Amino acid sequence: MRRALLEHLSRCQELIEGGEMESLLLTDGGRREFLRGLIRMDGYEIGVRVELPPTFPLCLAKVFIDSISPRVERRPHILTDGRLCIEAESDLLLDVHDPWGILRETLVRAHRLLHQILTGDRAAEFARELISYWKGSPRGLPVPCFVAPDDRPRLTKALYFEELLLAVADDPREPARFSPDFSRLPPCTLRNAIYIPIDPLAGDPAFHPDKLATLSELRKYVRALPSRDGRVLDKLLGRSGKHSPLVILGVRRPEGERALVGIQFHDTRGGHPLAHEGNGGSVEKIELQRRDAPFLASRGGADPHLRGRKVLLAGCGAVGGYLAMALARAGVGSLTLVDGDVFELANTYRHVCGIARNGMPKVFGLRQEIERLVPYITVSPYQQRLEAFLHERPQTLDSHDLVIAALGNPTIELELNRRIWSSHRNAPALFCWLEPLGLGGHALLTHGRASQSPARGCLECLYDHPVRGAALENLAAFAKPGEAYTRDSFGCGGRYLPFGDLDAQNTAQLTARLALRVLRGEVEGAPLQSWKGDARAFLQAGYEVTSRYESQTGAFAETLAYIRPDCAVCQT
Ligand SMILES: [Zn+2]
Structure with missing residues (x-):
């Protein structure tokens, strides 16, 4: 495919004339890398790298962000390897006979997304993407979650086999209703966990998922609950398991529905780490896999x-x-x-x-x-x-x-x-x-x-x-x-x-x-x-x-x- 593109090399000029790129350089700096270039937009200078995946031109090209100047600290829609999360092309019919056209379409989409990243509401984007930032769990697998999120703090249950967290469920019988596999497990211990609905976007224009995993920041979000819910939560915190307490956060997304993520506290000092400023503990992210009936059905x-x-x-x-x-x-x-x-x-x-x-x-x-x-x-x-x-x-x-x-x-x-x-x-x-x-x-x-x-x-x-x-x-x-x-x-x-x-x-x-x-x-x-x-x-x-x-x-x-x-x- 690289050859087909090179045969019509003059068309690369279109990318510059069309304003998609400020300047570009074709490279053979790797198996898939095709070009590097500079995009100038919204007062930023962005160094990009474009790769052609093996299935190109049946799909869009991949765009990686090498640099943004001036520097932007937290950037949604950019993965750790720099790849820009351009939307899938499922809404797009690609003309496979026009690879340059597809390359240009890729860059048009990259532009649109970069504009959103640089000038839009980043906190809202992070809240939308929360789940993709919340990786990790004791077994390396997401923990099955049978909690239906709503707007009030409440007790829910954590099911353990010895020290292994097997599932979280509002009704401990629900996992067995989901799959007979759960009823074949050896007897589990049940511990109280707490469901807490939070709305970090309401008070924090600089919200980022990492803040939820920082005890002092998390406390701020939890303390921002309406006072009635705050009093309910104070009582619940007293009833939570003392040993590695678990909370399930129902994080409100910009569209109103809630994303669920888990937090397990370890090495706690004092009481529940969320109960009092003086209490302490380390925070472990728990990735949840929603299996509750309303979620799965819809x-x-x-x-x-x-x-x-x-x-x-x-x-x-x-x-x-x-x-x-x-x-x-x-x-x-x-x-x-x-x-x-x-x-x-x-x-x-x-x-x-x-x-x-x-x-x-x-x-x-x-x-x-x-x-x-x-x-x-x-x-x-x-x-x-x-x-x-x-x-x-x-x-x-x-x-x-x-x-x-x-x-x-x-x-x-x-x-x-x-x-x-x-x-x-x-x-x-x-x-x-x-x-x-x-x-x-x-x-x-x-x-x-x-x-x-x-x-x-x-x-x-x-x-x-x-x-x-x-x-x-x-x-x-x-x-x-x-x-x-x-x-x-x-x-x-x-x-x-x-x-x-x-x-x-x-x-x-x-x-x-x-x-x-x-x-x-x-x-x-x-x-x-x-x-x-x-x-x-x-x-x-x-x-x-x-x-x-x-x-x-x-x-x-x-x-x-x-x-x-x-x-x-x-x-x-
Ligand atoms: Zn009749």
């Missing part, structure tokens, strides 16, 4: 508000398995799983658990898989049929926020539909089911929110009155009724509906999206949603589709037109 695209929500899922087959996992990953905090079946090898290719839990009851296998992958979720498994479960726990339908049935059994689902409608207090219910051979799938919400009583429309509305000797017909169906779509593997008891893993995933996704909207209170009425798939495999097998399949124009449809004014269940 950072990972889940919804922290769903942690308090409780969903009952009946049916843990292909659709139910993906559905349970999707709800867990969305942040739902509590799942009740009901299914009497055991995993068989036939489930291998279309279950979220694959072959991993073969031979296990589905509810237990699925719980293991969910807990293995998703923290902070309570999964309650019941290995029984839904009818038996409801019989033993008649109150269960009003103790959940949502009931979902993915049973593939219309008889039981219609019974559940009637039960749901038997009391206004019962939760909304979602029914979901698949069409054979990839034709599509459906989700129907019932007993959901309406302005006064539950919105009309239910699973019963979809079924025409029974004809003696014939099966009930589902009016939403894409596959023509009157045909047996299940296939037979080995005779009695071996019948199954042919569909693929992606069909199960599609139906689970349709249902999960609707479920999350219901849990957030965003859905009015009782929509029937359908996804329409490709009919080729179905038609090749010699089957016929319904006019409903043919009339659905897009891949997704939602309707309320199915609601029957004479429905015996939802219109009474």
Whole structure:
């Protein structure tokens, strides 16, 4: 790449003409170094060095600051090796055929950042970057932190194995909820630690992270707490562990949220080093790794508000398995799983658990898989049929926020539909089911929110009155009724509906999206949603589709037109 740049050497003049550089000198002073130069801006003279990383021009070049004159003591966004933290190029499409253009773009960004460093609010920048200055911990690894920052000082807990700090947690049970690994540890000792919210930017225009690790400076920030919080803190300091006391600082960043860093005091003299000017001790920085549920959920695209929500899922087959996992990953905090079946090898290719839990009851296998992958979720498994479960726990339908049935059994689902409608207090219910051979799938919400009583429309509305000797017909169906779509593997008891893993995933996704909207209170009425798939495999097998399949124009449809004014269940 160096050669490609040198072939168009005259273009280096553009950097000077464009004002990016005062003067420059191409060098071969190292494997990657390409040029050195001088930037003059805001009354400063800045010596820079530009390196071409091996992946250049697929990325910006690297700019190092060799000197700034007059000298600037504390400079944010400049790493210890002098590298300028130019923002990543993810917001930028680089033209790889124009390496000089990319070099120039690098320097334009360097200019912008240097201007900010030299003339902007450095204290605010340091507060923003605090975490990157806070390296170090007893084991060389950040300490797992289950503390949710807020605006009041309070006690929190430090978990130790012998003298090793293992975790910090507001609730000492939280680490085990995060990962079963914590529950396998030998018994830990708990010591009090103190959470202190501070706002160094409020009173110190010269804030720098190192000041937090200097006892006299730290005391100033802590003493600046509002007087009520100060009195609370004085009491807490008396209750903190005497031996190597630990504090967790919730440092307010310019945007208002708090960054968490830890400080452990050693060789203390007198009482707690923060309690009195006369007390002393050395300060050790403790790097924390936030693992608290609200932080992880919002950072990972889940919804922290769903942690308090409780969903009952009946049916843990292909659709139910993906559905349970999707709800867990969305942040739902509590799942009740009901299914009497055991995993068989036939489930291998279309279950979220694959072959991993073969031979296990589905509810237990699925719980293991969910807990293995998703923290902070309570999964309650019941290995029984839904009818038996409801019989033993008649109150269960009003103790959940949502009931979902993915049973593939219309008889039981219609019974559940009637039960749901038997009391206004019962939760909304979602029914979901698949069409054979990839034709599509459906989700129907019932007993959901309406302005006064539950919105009309239910699973019963979809079924025409029974004809003696014939099966009930589902009016939403894409596959023509009157045909047996299940296939037979080995005779009695071996019948199954042919569909693929992606069909199960599609139906689970349709249902999960609707479920999350219901849990957030965003859905009015009782929509029937359908996804329409490709009919080729179905038609090749010699089957016929319904006019409903043919009339659905897009891949997704939602309707309320199915609601029957004479429905015996939802219109009474
Ligand atoms: Zn109805």
